[in-house]
Amino acid sequence: MIRAGLSPLAWLDDVERQRRADGLRRSLRTRPPVGAELDLASNDYLGLSQHPAVIEGGVSALRTWGTGSTGSRLVTGNTELHEGFEQALAAFVGAESALVFSSGYTANLGAVVALSGAGSLVVSDALTHASLVDACRLSRARVAVTPHRDVAAVDRALASRSEERAVVLTDSVFSADGVMAPLRALHDVCRRHGALLIVDEAHGLGVRGAGGRGLLHEVGLAGAPDVVMTTTLSKALGSQGGVVLGPAAVRDHLIDAARPFIFDTGLAPAAVGAAWAALEVLIAEPWRARAVLEHAAELAEICEVPERPESAVVSVILGEPEVAFGAAAACLDRGLRVGCFRPPTVPAGTSRLRLTARASLTEDEMSSARAVLTDVLAARR
Known part of the structure; x- marks a missing residue:
């Protein structure tokens, strides 16, 4: 029975008490501009977020383009800076094209949802990032979650499908334990069953592969026509934003169909400028x-x-x-x-x-x- 006058948020008190009892209550931790502690918690893998050249890249873009992109990229938010960086990053990792999103999270949402949809199958590793999990939920596809790094389970899921189209999702490097996905074996299975492989390189870019080009590049899958790479600019490149890389046809399709790209404000130019400068540092070092x-x-x-x-x-x-x-x-x-x-x-x-x-x-x-x-x-x- 619903009690009149009871706050509709009263249930949150019980939830918080249970979280505290389970040791799962989370809180924000404010840090100063220059921390006194030695930091082994951030994702600034290359130490570039405070690099003078990277800071100058952001500042220069800020002076040239202003504080914000002013609109979605389809309206006023697309600049020469965005497209120049896309071309530079694609060339670095060996992809045909790239498309910048406002975050790694939205890049994954946009790529998975736009490349799957009703009447398709999405096969996802059980330990993929939350953004890929949410993308599965939004995709309207039938979703099969397979045990962690279990290539045989992916093979079975694809072999038994009735859907014409299928997409396989995995991180290249899993964020909680740092282990690598068996990308070559997954790709062999995908190619045998005519499935698209989408790989989140958030923790691979800048760390794995020749000069930090990522795990896809390391295992010889860079530029493969049936592979799409997503990544973030907030880790190794010390900035913010996300990117989807792959065949030019994928980029064209996402511009038309990816809702997080179409309806979101374009990434701020300062973030693009900083990421581009970080990429140049990585290439040089x-x-x-x-x-x-x-x-x-x-x-x-x-x-x-x-x-x-x-x-x-x-x-x-x-x-x-x-x-x-x-x-x-x-x-x-x-x-x-x-x-x-x-x-x-x-x-x-x-x-x-x-x-x-x-x-x-x-x-x-x-x-x-x-x-x-x-x-x-x-x-x-």
Whole structure:
């Protein structure tokens, strides 16, 4: 029975109490412009968000084009800067074309929904990013979720389909544990069944592949006619925004059909300018991609993680949410900021510290990280 006068949001009090009891309450943490802590939590893998050339790239675009793009890209928000960056990034990763969106999230929504739809099948890895999960929900397609990195399950899903069109979704590097997708095997299955492969390279660009060109490039799939790449500009390139890369026909179709592109305001020119400048730094300094993996390997050794990291992410599983949260808090108390992943981001019983390596870490910073992590983890194992 509905009680008159009861607030329609009263149920939120019960939800919050349960979250607190489960150790899953989240809160925003404000940081100053220059943090006092050593940062092993951000996704600034190449250390470019504070690079002078990248800052100048954003400032120059700001002075030239103004503070905002002023409209959707189909109206007034498309500039020479947007299209020049698209061409430069596509050439770098080996794609035929690129299309910039306002975020990596909207790039995934736009690509998946516009390239699937009613009467098609979408096959998605169980641990794909939330943006791909939401894209599946919006696609109006039949969705099959397959176990993590299970190529045989993808093969079965495609073989048993009745739909004419099919799309397979995966991250190239999975964000919670940093492991790589079996892209060559997935592509072989997709090609055998006439399916399109969409790969989110958010955590691969700038880290994997020759000079940071991504995992698709590393495994020889760059520019494949049946592969679409999505990525974000907010991680290795230190800026903001998202991109879909692939055949020119895909770009043309997304301009006509991708709602997050058509109806969203275009990415601010300053973000485009900064991302382009970051790309130029990466091209000139390919050592940054190698340094990320070297530092990740050292962090894994410090934390006694047995597997050598395949990306910038080092996942230290501690079990229950309270243990992981307490470890992260203890690190912060000693001047080290680390990530803390708890359910529903990761499965129950696998709450963890998530460390992210950065190309620009110094020897002194690595020594400081070693001292803190060794002590904090020893008290919790």
